[in-house]
Amino acid sequence: MPVHPDPASFLLYGDDGTPLAALRLKDDDGERVAARVRPLPGIPASRVAAQARRDFAGMRLETPDDALLAAFVATGLEPRRAATEMIHDLSGLPAPRDLPDGWSLAEPGWDEDLAGAMAAAYGPDHPDGRFTEADRAYIGGMFATGEPVPPLVPASARLADPAGRSAGHILCAGPVPWTDYPCAWVLNLSVGPHAQGRGFGRDLLLHALHGTREAGLPALALSVVDGNPARRLYESAGFRTENRVLSVTLPAA
Incomplete structure (x- = not known):
């Protein structure tokens, strides 16, 4: 399984075992969500996007990273929503x-x-x-x-x-x-x-x-x-x- 638990979050791994991104998995009104997906330092956003498309197929993905969203758009996907969480x-x-x-x-x-x-x-x-x-x-x-x-x-x-x-x-x-x-x-x-x-x-x-x-x-x-x-x-x-x-x-x- 390419997603492994970490004490603070989860890690997305490549097929070769390389850690690619940090994230959290959650349910939102019955919809499975990969949330706060952030490429790890030195990992190209395009590689994270390709792995996520395979491992999280059919899910909603949320990220604070503009480059990662751009990598998904480059593969033909349309952004669902862009927003800012404020406190x-x-x-x-x-x-x-x-x-x-x-x-x-x-x-x-x-x-x-x-x-x-x-x-x-x-x-x-x-x-x-x-x-x-x-x-x-x-x-x-x-x-x-x-x-x-x-x-x-x-x-x-x-x-x-x-x-x-x-x-x-x-x-x-x-x-x-x-x-x-x-x-x-x-x-x-x-x-x-x-x-x-x-x-x-x-x-x-x-x-x-x-x-x-x-x-x-x-x-x-x-x-x-x-x-x-x-x-x-x-x-x-x-x-x-x-x-x-x-x-x-x-x-x-």
Whole structure:
């Protein structure tokens, strides 16, 4: 078997026994993933890509290494996603501001007003793609059954407009099983079009940061896809880059 356990991670070996790359193996909603694949010093990315295509056929592969992703692209594969994992250590948090008259942050939950606001906010040109029925079912399931992960209530909230209707939300979970460090995770931050331009995205994010601290977790993390202007919000709020996540689906053997 070309993948052998190591105390900290796994190693990918060539057919001749040469160690080629460090990585972690994980399951993501039933999908097998070779994560954080990093060529070892002196190993060409093209050799790692060729071995990975054989040994991880049919799996999703994630890497922080741009050269390795380029090696896969050179073999004809299309990148699946390019994103940056960011983290906040909860230090130096400002106090929440008073929202404009009539607006409030309410208990987290799921309703048709919120689904409509998210559908309007995530149109076909959004870097994360259009809001879909699968997204609706995923978020609804979190509140209905706690699957696949339950909401972290102290760090989550709905934005309610002066009529009491949901106009956006922040949805967090934690601790989450897909990181190597304990943290809360922002699953979704969205503000409907009629509420945009008022600073509510920052208000929701600050609520999540304070709520993460209240829940006893040491950090709040998230993933932002390349080209998403929300990254400027995260950087201005004190999030720092933790890891690059470049992913590709390897064809089945």
